[in-house]
Amino acid sequence: MFDLDKWQEIFAALKKNKMRTFLTAFGVFWGIFMLVIMLGSGRGLQNAVFDGMKDFATNSLFVWTQPTSEPYDGFPRGRRFYFRNDDIEALRNNIPEIDIIAPRLQAGGGTSSTDNVIRGIKTGSFTVNGDYPEWNLIDPVKMLDGRFLNHLDLLHRRKVAVIGDMVKNILFGKDEDPLGEYIRINGVYFQVVGVFSPLNSNIGFGGDKAQSIFIPFTTLQQTYNYGNIVGWFAITAREDIPVGIVDDKVRELLKRRHRVAPHDNHAIAGVNLEEQFIRVKGLFLGIDILVWIVGIGTLLAGVIGISNIMLIVVKERTKEIGIQRALGATPRKIISQIISESVFLTTIAGYMGLSLAVFLLELINRALLASGADNQAFKNPEVDLNIAIAALIILIVAGAFAGLMPANRAISIKPIDALRDE
Amino acid sequence: MITLQNIHKSYQMGLNPLHVLKGIDLQIEKGELVSIMGSSGSGKSTLLNIIGILDNHDEGEYKLDGKIIANLSETKAALLRNEYIGFVFQSFNLISFKNAMENVALPLYYKKISRKKRNKIAMDYLDKVGLLDWAEHMPNELSGGQKQRVAIARSLIARPKVILADEPTGALDSSTSYEVMEILRNINQEGITVIIVTHEDDISRMTKRVIKLKDGIIEADYVPKPLQNSSLNGSGSRLADKENVTLNIQT
Numbered sequence: 001m002f003d004l005d006k007w008q009e010i011f012a013a014l015k016k017n018k019m020r021t022f023l024t025a026f027g028v029f030w031g032i033f034m035l036v037i038m039l040g041s042g043r044g045l046q047n048a049v050f051d052g053m054k055d056f057a058t059n060s061l062f063v064w065t066q067p068t069s070e071p072y073d074g075f076p077r078g079r080r081f082y083f084r085n086d087d088i089e090a091l092r093n094n095i096p097e098i099d100i101i102a103p104r105l106q107a108g109g110g111t112s113s114t115d116n117v118i119r120g121i122k123t124g125s126f127t128v129n130g131d132y133p134e135w136n137l138i139d140p141v142k143m144l145d146g147r148f149l150n151h152l153d154l155l156h157r158r159k160v161a162v163i164g165d166m167v168k169n170i171l172f173g174k175d176e177d178p179l180g181e182y183i184r185i186n187g188v189y190f191q192v193v194g195v196f197s198p199l200n201s202n203i204g205f206g207g208d209k210a211q212s213i214f215i216p217f218t219t220l221q222q223t224y225n226y227g228n229i230v231g232w233f234a235i236t237a238r239e240d241i242p243v244g245i246v247d248d249k250v251r252e253l254l255k256r257r258h259r260v261a262p263h264d265n266h267a268i269a270g271v272n273l274e275e276q277f278i279r280v281k282g283l284f285l286g287i288d289i290l291v292w293i294v295g296i297g298t299l300l301a302g303v304i305g306i307s308n309i310m311l312i313v314v315k316e317r318t319k320e321i322g323i324q325r326a327l328g329a330t331p332r333k334i335i336s337q338i339i340s341e342s343v344f345l346t347t348i349a350g351y352m353g354l355s356l357a358v359f360l361l362e363l364i365n366r367a368l369l370a371s372g373a374d375n376q377a378f379k380n381p382e383v384d385l386n387i388a389i390a391a392l393i394i395l396i397v398a399g400a401f402a403g404l405m406p407a408n409r410a411i412s413i414k415p416i417d418a419l420r421d422e
Numbered sequence: 423m424i425t426l427q428n429i430h431k432s433y434q435m436g437l438n439p440l441h442v443l444k445g446i447d448l449q450i451e452k453g454e455l456v457s458i459m460g461s462s463g464s465g466k467s468t469l470l471n472i473i474g475i476l477d478n479h480d481e482g483e484y485k486l487d488g489k490i491i492a493n494l495s496e497t498k499a500a501l502l503r504n505e506y507i508g509f510v511f512q513s514f515n516l517i518s519f520k521n522a523m524e525n526v527a528l529p530l531y532y533k534k535i536s537r538k539k540r541n542k543i544a545m546d547y548l549d550k551v552g553l554l555d556w557a558e559h560m561p562n563e564l565s566g567g568q569k570q571r572v573a574i575a576r577s578l579i580a581r582p583k584v585i586l587a588d589e590p591t592g593a594l595d596s597s598t599s600y601e602v603m604e605i606l607r608n609i610n611q612e613g614i615t616v617i618i619v620t621h622e623d624d625i626s627r628m629t630k631r632v633i634k635l636k637d638g639i640i641e642a643d644y645v646p647k648p649l650q651n652s653s654l655n656g657s658g659s660r661l662a663d664k665e666n667v668t669l670n671i672q673t
């Protein structure tokens with residue numbers, strides 16, 4: 001129930017010294033403001049990073065070859081070698097922990113400044129990947145139109161291409177339907193069978209995914225005379241098997257097959273994405289913990305400020321409290337009054353800090369959305385409702401604690417001494 | 423109503439205690455109008471505070487309405503004060519941010535009586551002390567006499583059995599003092615026990631019994647010679663003429 005007498009007293013007390021009330025409240029305001037802003041920013045970074053990795057198979061690993069760094073088995077150091085088609089079978093047969101293998105080969109272009117893809121008078125410089133259909137299980141794309149590569153494409157070495165949306169925008173007019181049309185890649189005609197847009201922008205392999213083209217792996221090998229060379233392998237581990245184990249086995253097998261020194265880790269390079277993923281997760285956990293520590297610390301400073309000010313208020317009002325007690329106010333009434341006052345101050349200040357912080361985050365979010373940047377380093381810097389509510393509850397509890405000591409002080413004085421206070 | 427037996431009270435002042443009350447024996451019946459006199463520092467306020475359960479005694483026995491008052495919790499003491507005792511202070515002790523009506527109503531707030539109801543009752547009591555028109559005024563807009571009348575209304579509102587007034591006229595000029603005394607006398611006529619601490623001889627002579635303290639003991643306990651009728655009636659009738667004070671408090 002709304003108790004006017006109680007609130008009258010609270011407002012009278014707060015109004016008496018506006019500056020002091022303001023400064024005290026500001027401590028709490030700032031504490032919660034900082035906490036929410038930091039949590040929101042942390043979340044924004046996290047969203048951006050994880051959003052960029054979403055749908056990507058994080059239980060995956062990638063291996064490729066580099067010149068050897070040790071002489072071995074009669075070969076000098078610095079030998080160049082390549083994975084071959086028969087490695088695919090060997091990996092599949094010898095390492096049961098492997099779930100998916102997607103070999104890949106990149107045709108030149110994309111990085112060179114000369115345009116490698118031509119359609120009529122329109123040209124562009126794009127990355128051209130020779131892929132297996134399985135690639136789409138590891139680094140999925142969103143099909144906007146048409147289809148992705150399939151096994152028949154590989155079997156028949158079809159000259160078909162799946163193009164990124166940027167490729168389409170560059171090579172085709174706004175109202176043109178690219179499906180069935182032909183484009184010339186490094187001098188050879190390919191038929192467009194699909195248009196995709198990338199799902200995750202944060203894991204890349206050189207170049208913008210939207211500016212890349214998929215063609216069948218086998219077609220690329222044959223058309224551009226790569227023989228049986230494989231550029232690199234993307235491999236996923238079976239469920240519940242750490243990628244690290246697969247990683248070790250894959251490298252060991254490939255080293256053996258290509259006569260690379262057992263400890264020559266330079267020759268077979270790779271990335272274990274699971275490891276990276278866990279590392280990033282750990283990093284964000286660390287950031288979160290730090291934010292909470294700093295935020296709670298700031299908040300605590302604000303709350304201590306409130307407690308302090310309440311002590312002064314209680315001291316100033318000793319006589320008034322004495323009068324109230326002479327008139328029959330029980331200690332409980334006095335305590336509840338002082339605690340209400342402290343909770344009121346903390347909650348109002350905290351609520352304002354919370355609102356302003358949420359408002360600011362929303363503003364940033366809107367600005368980010370409006371700018372329409374694709375590869376954002378900062379995305380959706382939100383504070384979920386649970387955290388906001390938790391913060392408010394913390395505030396109320398903290399406010400109550402802040403009032404507790406002053407309240408005890410108030411009733412520890414005998415009524416007669418309180419009345420005598422000048 | 424009030425029975426004191428061998429009451430002692432000392433204040434700890436540094437190393438040696440200051441023995442203020444040195445064995446007070448006193449019996450005050452229901453409906454008495456008593457004044458306590460004595461030189462400054464003789465322990466008048468100390469005694470009144472013990473009676474009002476604002477302070478505790480060290481030794482002896484204090485019975486209020488048959489209840490032994492000893493080792494009370496603050497909550498219990500607050501409830502007893504609220505039920506039995508109304509205080510009137512020399513310095514009025516009104517709450518500065520509450521208007522006259524709200525000040526009067528305050529004891530009923532602690533009795534958990536609804537705001538509407540207690541404000542209505544407060545208006546009745548303000549009417550009784552002749553301040554109905556001043557109900558909305560804040561304490562700093564009232565004269566000393568008006569403040570004391572508000573304080574008296576406040577002390578009465580919870581229908582206490584005893585009114586304790588520590589130099590209620592100490593801050594007032596003599597004619598205002600007489601008005602306040604007249605109100606207190608009228609309260610007493612309704613059957614409420616009234617105990618007034620005062621320095622002034624003429625004030626004490628408006629009461630029916632004088633207790634004289636000296637150095638912490640009762641030096642004398644007597645019925646005073648009433649004040650000349652003329653001056654008393656004079657002030658009384660002035661008050662009646664001016665504000666038409668009629669106290670009619672049902673108990």
Ligand SMILES: Nc1ncnc2c1ncn2[C@@H]1O[C@H](COP(=O)(O)OP(=O)(O)OP(=O)(O)O)[C@@H](O)[C@H]1O
Pocket residue numbers: 433434435440442460461462463464465466467468469
């Ligand atoms: N809280 C206290 N602590 C220490 N000494 C006190 C305290 N209250 C009163 N005294 C001392 O006790 C003695 C009696 O005080 P008390 O207030 O009862 O006197 P009084 O008769 O009311 O005097 P006055 O007429 O000046 O009001 C005084 O000497 C005073 O200094």
Ligand SMILES: [Mg+2]
Pocket residue numbers: 466467468588
């Ligand atoms: Mg005194």
